[in-house]
Amino acid sequence: DxxxxxxxxxxxxxxGEKVFLECVQxxxxxxxxxxxxxxxxxLRLIYFSYDVKMKEKGDIPExxxxxxxxxERFSLILESASTNQTSMYLCASKVWDEQYFGxxxxxxxx
Amino acid sequence: EDxxxxxxxxxxxQEGESSSLNCSYTVxxxxxxxxxxxxxxxxPEFLFTLYSAGEEKEKERLKATLxxxxxxxxxxxxxxxxxxTYLCAVQARGGSxxxxxxxxxxxxxxx
Numbered sequence: 001d002x003x004x005x006x007x008x009x010x011x012x013x014x015x016g017e018k019v020f021l022e023c024v025q026x027x028x029x030x031x032x033x034x035x036x037x038x039x040x041x042x043l044r045l046i047y048f049s050y051d052v053k054m055k056e057k058g059d060i061p062e063x064x065x066x067x068x069x070x071x072e073r074f075s076l077i078l079e080s081a082s083t084n085q086t087s088m089y090l091c092a093s094k095v096w097d098e099q100y101f102g103x104x105x106x107x108x109x110x
Numbered sequence: 111e112d113x114x115x116x117x118x119x120x121x122x123x124q125e126g127e128s129s130s131l132n133c134s135y136t137v138x139x140x141x142x143x144x145x146x147x148x149x150x151x152x153x154p155e156f157l158f159t160l161y162s163a164g165e166e167k168e169k170e171r172l173k174a175t176l177x178x179x180x181x182x183x184x185x186x187x188x189x190x191x192x193x194x195t196y197l198c199a200v201q202a203r204g205g206s207x208x209x210x211x212x213x214x215x216x217x218x219x220x221x
Contacts (some may be wrong), residue, residue, distance in 0.1 A: 042195070043154075048208060097159050098144070098156055099144070099199075103153050104151070104152060109211075
């Protein structure tokens with residue numbers, strides 16, 4: 001079974017803090033993704049990576065950055081957290097056509 | 111631009127009452143159409159991939175079908191544990207391998 005894990009299920013941070021969300025997959029997948037999911041807006045792609053040290057912007061990259069130093073790990077960084085970044089964050093990895101998601105991190109920025 | 115529209119947005123069924131969820135799509139050459147199930151507060155769980163019109167896939171009470179313009183997720187004799195949000199996504203042939211997601215159908219099955 002493919003396993004995608006995320007470092008935290010719930011996180012509460014203050015405005016202006018730097019926030020790190022970690023994602024690890026155990027299936028040697030090349031492609032990894034970060035989404036945020038908000039009610040009424042569905043899944044929106046923040047960043048994706050198709051190889052180590054390679055990254056591409058998705059639909060809503062502003063206010064975020066990513067890091068992929070190892071194949072199995074893809075990190076999402078909120079440089080200076082703001083209240084409008086309160087959301088559910090989902091990491092996914094992909095092989096061929098099937099995308100596998102982690103359990104999600106519910107981030108609240110106060 | 112690839113587009114995915116799911117309907118209805120929400121569906122309430124009685125246990126045992128069969129129904130279908132719809133996923134309409136426009137894509138410049140379909141590589142694959144995907145169905146996911148998402149429980150509240152959790153990540154989406156992969157269900158099916160369909161590649162060509164006429165293809166069908168089944169899993170327990172779920173059956174997914176595909177035409178050139180839409181896909182249906184048929185739920186036969188649903189149980190309360192089938193309550194979830196069902197997401198549809200498409201991926202175009204060639205170029206980007208990033209799927210385009212619909213906004214989902216929230217299904218509630220009452221006992």
